[in-house]
Amino acid sequence: MEDQVARRAQVLRNHLLHLASPIPPARTTLSPNHCLSYSPPDLNEPFSFNPTDMRGLLDSHHLADRDWLFGLMTQSRLFNPLQRGAKVFVSPDYNQSMEQQREATMRRIEYLQDKGVYQGWLTETGPEAELRRFAFYEVIGIYDHSLAVKLGVHFFLWGGAIQFFGTKRHHDKWLRDTENYVIKGCFAMSELGHGSNVRGIETVTTYDSNTGEFVINTPCESAQKYWIGGAAKHATHTIVFSQLSINGKNQGVHAFIAQIRDADGNVCPNIRIADCGHKIGLNGVDNGRIWFDNVRIPRDNLLNSVADVSPDGKYLSAIENPDQRFAAFLAPLTSGRVNIALAAIYSSKISLAIAIRYSLTRRAFSVTPNGPEVLLLEYPSHQRRLLPLLAKTYAMSFAGNDLKKIYVKRTPEFNKIVHVISSAYKATFTWHNMRTLQECREACGGQGLKTENRVGHMKSEYDVQSTFEGDNNVLMQQVSKALLAEYIAAKKRNKPFKGMGLEHMNNPCPVIPSQLTSSTLRCSKFQNDALCLRERDLLNRFAAEISQYQAQGESKEYAFILSYQLAEDLGRAFTERAILQTFIEAEATVPAGSLKDVLSLLRSMYALICLEEDAAFLRYGYLSTDHAAAVRKEVTKLCSEVRPHALALVSSFGIPGAFLSPIAFNWIDANAWSSVQH
Numbered sequence: 001m002e003d004q005v006a007r008r009a010q011v012l013r014n015h016l017l018h019l020a021s022p023i024p025p026a027r028t029t030l031s032p033n034h035c036l037s038y039s040p041p042d043l044n045e046p047f048s049f050n051p052t053d054m055r056g057l058l059d060s061h062h063l064a065d066r067d068w069l070f071g072l073m074t075q076s077r078l079f080n081p082l083q084r085g086a087k088v089f090v091s092p093d094y095n096q097s098m099e100q101q102r103e104a105t106m107r108r109i110e111y112l113q114d115k116g117v118y119q120g121w122l123t124e125t126g127p128e129a130e131l132r133r134f135a136f137y138e139v140i141g142i143y144d145h146s147l148a149v150k151l152g153v154h155f156f157l158w159g160g161a162i163q164f165f166g167t168k169r170h171h172d173k174w175l176r177d178t179e180n181y182v183i184k185g186c187f188a189m190s191e192l193g194h195g196s197n198v199r200g201i202e203t204v205t206t207y208d209s210n211t212g213e214f215v216i217n218t219p220c221e222s223a224q225k226y227w228i229g230g231a232a233k234h235a236t237h238t239i240v241f242s243q244l245s246i247n248g249k250n251q252g253v254h255a256f257i258a259q260i261r262d263a264d265g266n267v268c269p270n271i272r273i274a275d276c277g278h279k280i281g282l283n284g285v286d287n288g289r290i291w292f293d294n295v296r297i298p299r300d301n302l303l304n305s306v307a308d309v310s311p312d313g314k315y316l317s318a319i320e321n322p323d324q325r326f327a328a329f330l331a332p333l334t335s336g337r338v339n340i341a342l343a344a345i346y347s348s349k350i351s352l353a354i355a356i357r358y359s360l361t362r363r364a365f366s367v368t369p370n371g372p373e374v375l376l377l378e379y380p381s382h383q384r385r386l387l388p389l390l391a392k393t394y395a396m397s398f399a400g401n402d403l404k405k406i407y408v409k410r411t412p413e414f415n416k417i418v419h420v421i422s423s424a425y426k427a428t429f430t431w432h433n434m435r436t437l438q439e440c441r442e443a444c445g446g447q448g449l450k451t452e453n454r455v456g457h458m459k460s461e462y463d464v465q466s467t468f469e470g471d472n473n474v475l476m477q478q479v480s481k482a483l484l485a486e487y488i489a490a491k492k493r494n495k496p497f498k499g500m501g502l503e504h505m506n507n508p509c510p511v512i513p514s515q516l517t518s519s520t521l522r523c524s525k526f527q528n529d530a531l532c533l534r535e536r537d538l539l540n541r542f543a544a545e546i547s548q549y550q551a552q553g554e555s556k557e558y559a560f561i562l563s564y565q566l567a568e569d570l571g572r573a574f575t576e577r578a579i580l581q582t583f584i585e586a587e588a589t590v591p592a593g594s595l596k597d598v599l600s601l602l603r604s605m606y607a608l609i610c611l612e613e614d615a616a617f618l619r620y621g622y623l624s625t626d627h628a629a630a631v632r633k634e635v636t637k638l639c640s641e642v643r644p645h646a647l648a649l650v651s652s653f654g655i656p657g658a659f660l661s662p663i664a665f666n667w668i669d670a671n672a673w674s675s676v677q678h
Helices: 002-020 051-059 063-074 098-114 127-143 145-165 168-179 322-328 331-359 380-408 412-443 445-449 455-466 472-493 502-506 524-551 556-562 564-588 594-613 625-651 673-677
Strands: 081-084 087-090 185-188 204-208 213-217 225-229 237-246 249-259 271-275 287-292 295-298 307-309 315-317 363-366 373-375
Touching: 051 063, 051 380, 051 594, 051 625, 063 087, 063 127, 098 145, 127 145, 127 331, 127 380, 145 168, 145 185, 145 225, 145 237, 145 249, 145 331, 145 455, 185 225, 213 249, 225 237, 237 307, 249 295, 249 315, 249 322, 331 380, 331 412, 331 455, 331 625, 380 412, 380 564, 380 594, 380 625, 412 445, 412 455, 412 472, 412 564, 445 455, 472 502, 472 524, 472 556, 472 564, 502 524, 524 556, 524 564, 524 594, 556 564, 564 594, 594 625
Parallel strands: 185 237, 204 237
Antiparallel strands: 081 087, 204 213, 213 295, 225 287, 237 249, 271 287, 307 315, 363 373
């Protein structure tokens, strides 16, 4: 205690002596300090390849149509042009109220309708029409996620359900009016009590043979339709997913058309609608909740391509197996997942273009006394943060293009593979997007918090992608289930694997070299072998573990639940191997030269990052600790080699400057006092 008193007394004494000492003379001169000035990175970052050629690979199709739509949006005041410095940017005003954002979204939809953007989206068929629709939809998503989602619900969910589940009478009655926005559709599948588990939804529809009508009812609060985009304010009609009860027998989930508002916007009788309220993002979409109080609809409003009910109340279906019948009702969600996966890629492109352009003009700290500050992207740590994400985005872009090709040429025999790949890519791409947005936000420092700089706000706008139209974890489990089914079928037939990309299982097991040199690590054969080795081993382990649980008396379903960790590992392995395969195929189409050389760097970066980030490579012994150290060292080396191409690589995204943000360009000018006054 005495020691503490003595120490405090000494501190007080020193303080008083300091106050009594003479004040040192003030400095009479200050050395001048030059203000920072913006230097466009384009002046100092020479391109080793033509970004136009690279964009052709990335966007793949309808480049002129994309650019026409970009121009259409920049020319209209509806798209909220905002001047910052000498440049004009277009972006929704997220400071508006929820109601204002919703109305702005509808006005933009109507404007694009008047300009003919949606022409043929539902009434034209064939790969060309579908690819053009994909191109326009991707551009719309670059501008605003709310606008894209609102259109996606109307065209791809409501319209897609009529296409997939309906027959000619439905097509003739509904598709043209849907395309012309005469009616406004929504998609009532999710309920308060059931989202991913569609089979468990509780809405019930019965058939009244006396009147020839179906009667839709919400029997309890957990059966209310929830998160229905468009329902809260604008939709006039909805697709209702419901259990169909015929003569007391439940025939499973079916889809019906119901009107929920009249032409004047009044809610129809026996229907109650409530707003889901303000959300963390997507406030330009009017999500609502719907209750059906014994709503009567005509018999013709059953979408009957899968099953029908005769006038006298007999249930008719060419698909006898209830599981297969249920699977057929999930077809429109494949289209939605394809669109979500593609949107995630373009969101990643936007954030990387902004963060990398900023890092090529923003300086911080000096490495020598009184020396110049260093560009952010010259720091190896900053390269490590952004450039592997850039390589992944390129890889996923090629995979997305491949998914589109498969989708537009789909046949009934390929529905399963489209479902599996779209599920795998939707989950993987959206997870990647959220990670990329977070890293880019941090890489932009405080400027990343400003809504006008897009990256920070996009995190909340795109967060929903991880759970809507299928929770990502559930989707990846579906991927593993499908792979297991293929494995069991091949073993049972005692025939080679065919389909699902598993043909590599027919080859001898790849062997990882004991020494991994730089040239080996960058070899596409080694990279493919490593990813194939992981996938085949995990599939074997997964099948063995399921079999072991079943031998112990567990059901197949519960055995799968218990094996969730291997299921997650396998889903990731399948997806990353498939993505690498599409990258290798895209690279093979490019002739020798600088463009191919840069693609080779990115492909190696993608493959090695997969090896570095997945603990399975060490957990199951595919790589040794020495191998892992060599991989890590090589990734750092690749970052330094990709760095000179960074600006060219993000310029190749083909996103006009107006759709990026002020910090992607002259951020000093954009924040100057003159800009505030303007």
